[in-house]
Amino acid sequence: MRSEFDRLYTAYHHQLFQYLFYMVRNREVAEDLVQEVYIKVLHSFETFEGKSSEKTWLYSVAKHVGIDWIRKQSRKKRKWEGKEYEWSEREFEIKDQSPLPEEVLLQKDEVQQVYRVLKTCTEDQQQVVLLRYVQSLSISETADILGWTESKVKTTQHRAIKTLQKNLEEVEETLEVKEAKK
Amino acid sequence: MSKNKWNEKDIEKTLSNLPSVKDKQSKDELFQAIEKRSEEVSLSRAANKRKKSWLFPALGSVAAIFIILLVIPSFINNNSQMSMDEANDSAENMESSSADNAENKVSLYSDDSGNETQESSIGTESQSSPRNDENASSNNNEATQENNSSVDVRSESNSSESIQEEEPVQIEDLTPSEFIAQIIPVEESDFPDGIAVLHPTEIDHTSTEELLATSLKASDPTIRSEMENITEVSLDEQLQDSVHLNFQEDHNLESLTSSEHQGLGLIFQELFTIYGIDEVELSVEGEPGIMFGQQGEVESLPIDLFNRGYYSYEKDGEVYLVSARIVGEQMRSDSGNALTYRETVERMAAMPDEHFYTSPVPDFVEVVNFRFDDKFVEVIYETEGPETEESQLDEMSTFYDSLILTAEPFSLDTLQITNETTGETKEVDLN
Incomplete structure (x- = not known):
């Protein structure tokens, strides 16, 4: 188990952790989830059929682990906030003022804004953005990980960028209005 | 920063340059943590197996079957019956599909609560079941009342002692997340038009969407296997309380017979209730709306989540569960309020053997008490x-399944089932 772990760690750890981090947007949670990914992978390595590459398989496991966590959080949030949350959700997310991670805080305003607005994309769009841009994976690899057609990856990617553009412009306009009022 | 800054290329460039984030755990720390967690999982599984060897030796072989019976019109007699073998094949195919399915465990049970309608009709739910927040509120109030009125017959010290001493055991094999739902039409003499059953199959590592897709295909009541024309099943990403079914262009749902149309509506109703899904959106090749039999063009179908309890039904030596609303069992108190969880289970336990369905509580079991604590x-x-x-x-197994399914509409996080005679305790995460 150790040797397998060493090999996987060397080959994929940084990318997997980064993928989980940007998915769940929390370092501690990402650290916890990456452990879960290794446990699942190491325990099911024997059953890996090789239908996809080892890399896309690992990403696929990480995707499921991350999405499971996100959905659990959504359900908890929903319970606490009641049905009203459903209607105000998008607004709530845009206004999310949770502290930025230190790595992002050190970046320029544009990066910080993109990081914030990324959360307004749909779950599918976020997945494509993370895999295509943050992880620099190919369309084929992304399709493999998400279980989609390449065509769907391209469409979702296009929509994601459009969504980001629209929401970034809205944020920009809001900031300009606030600035003008001052 | 000007508005023009955000052109697509800039956005793509910024995304590609998002800062690198590194894991602060060292390699050794990480491995130790993995080893520790693996060990805990193994111990938990071993403990579980030990418990089960006493109580559920046969459970691992797909013994835990909970089944919902539907009154299905005459399509049953029109060669639409799907064999158990086909259904199992379907499940097996899915199980062996791809590594992409790996490790995703999604609960069949939504934590949606209290979305009942005032009426509990049978057969027309999909056309007449808007959400009713007022009722939901009423239900929550009932849960609170139930909480307050609950009295533990055990002494206070014994109660807390047993909870502290006895670490709750996860009943993984009974947790619905590991079962795939299949509604399979079978014949039933008490229902001249036939019934359909929900047959969950033990399956690991799949998403809710895949569970639903396979369930729909396995449950397909149409002669031309219209569910095979579904190209995508997607859940509402955040709340998971609506499902979108996209069909390919050459579907024939517009040609459904009335019995197929009604049967499909009922299957949607019963299947999605289990998942806590209260709306089905339909589209063709991404375009909203579909010609849905005699109903004409529809974009969405409401699902009435209101049900109170499940009863046991036996057929050819196999024991299934049937929902209270399907068989027309009482789901409201005499005062018109929806039954609380306690009232529902008590009613299930007290069901006399005078119907074709019976109590899911075994004769050798007596439910003696309930304990409520917030969402527990x-x-x-x-x-x-x-x-x-x-x-x-x-x-x-049927008893446990009935308690779990019955708990679904209530605002509960955890269901604990305790055998006071032996001290055996099972716990189910309802989230």
Whole structure:
């Protein structure tokens, strides 16, 4: 188990952790989830059929682990906030003022804004953005990980960028209005 | 920063340059943590197996079957019956599909709560079941009342002691997340038009969407296997309380017979209720709306989540569960309020053997008490002695399944089922 772990760690750890981090947007949670990914992978390595590459398989496991966590959080949030949350959700997310991670805080305003607005994309769009841009994976690899057609990856990617553009412009306009009022 | 800054290329460039984030755990720390967690999982599984060897030796072989019976019109007789073999094949195919399915465990049970409608009609739910927040509120109030009125017959010290001493055991094999739902039409003499059953199959590592897709295909009541024309099943990403079914262009749902149309509506109703899904959106090749039999063009179908309890039904030696609303069982108190969880289970336990369906509570089990604490409920029962015979174990499995399914519409996080005679405790995460 150790040797397998060493090999996987060397080959994929940084990318997997980064993928989980940007998915769940929390370092501690990402650290916890990456452990879960290794446990699942190491325990099911024997059953890996090789239908996809080892890399896309690992990403696929990480995707499921991350999405499971996100959905659990959504359900908890929903319970606490009641049905009203459903209607105000998008607004709530845009206004999310949770502290930025230190790595992002050190970046320029544009990066910080993109990081914030990324959360307004749909779950599918976020997945494509993370895999295509943050992880620099190919369309084929992304399709493999998400279980989609390449065509769907391209469409979702296009929509994601459009969504980001629209929401970034809205944020920009809001900031300009606030600035003008001052 | 000007508005023009955000052109697509800039956005793509910024995304590609998002800062690198590194894991602060060292490699060794990470490996140690993995080893520790693996060990905990193994111990938990071993403990679980030890418990099960006493109570559920046969459970691992897909013994835990909970089944919902539907009144399905005459399509049953029109060669639409799907064999168990086909259904199982379907499940097996899915299980062996791809590594992409790996490790995703999604609960069949939504934590949606209290979305009942005032009426509980049978057969027309999909056309007449808007959400009713007022009722939901009413239900929550009932849960609170139930909480307040609950009295534990055990002494206070004994109660807390047993909870602290006895670490709750996760009943993984009974957790619905590991079952795939299949509605399979079968014939039933009490229902001249036939019934359909929900047959969950043990399956690991799949998404809710895949569970639904396979369930729909396995449950397909149409002669031309219209569910095979579904190209995508997607859940509402955040709340998971609506499902979108996209069909390919050459579907024939517009040609459904009235019985197929009604049967499909009922299957949607029963299947999606289990998942806590209260709306089905339909589209063709991404375009909203579909010609849905005699109903004409529809974009969405509402699902009435209101149900109170499940009853046992036996056919050809197989024991299934049927929902209270399907068989027309009472789901409201005399005052018109929806039954609380306690009232529902008590009613299930007291069901006399005068119908074709019976109580899911075995004869050798007596439900003696309930304990509520916020979103936690404990069902406490006594038995005449250790259940060792296979038939008894099957009955216990049905009993557990009925309690879990019944808990779905209530605002609960955890269901604990305690055998006070033996001290055996099972816990189910309802989230």
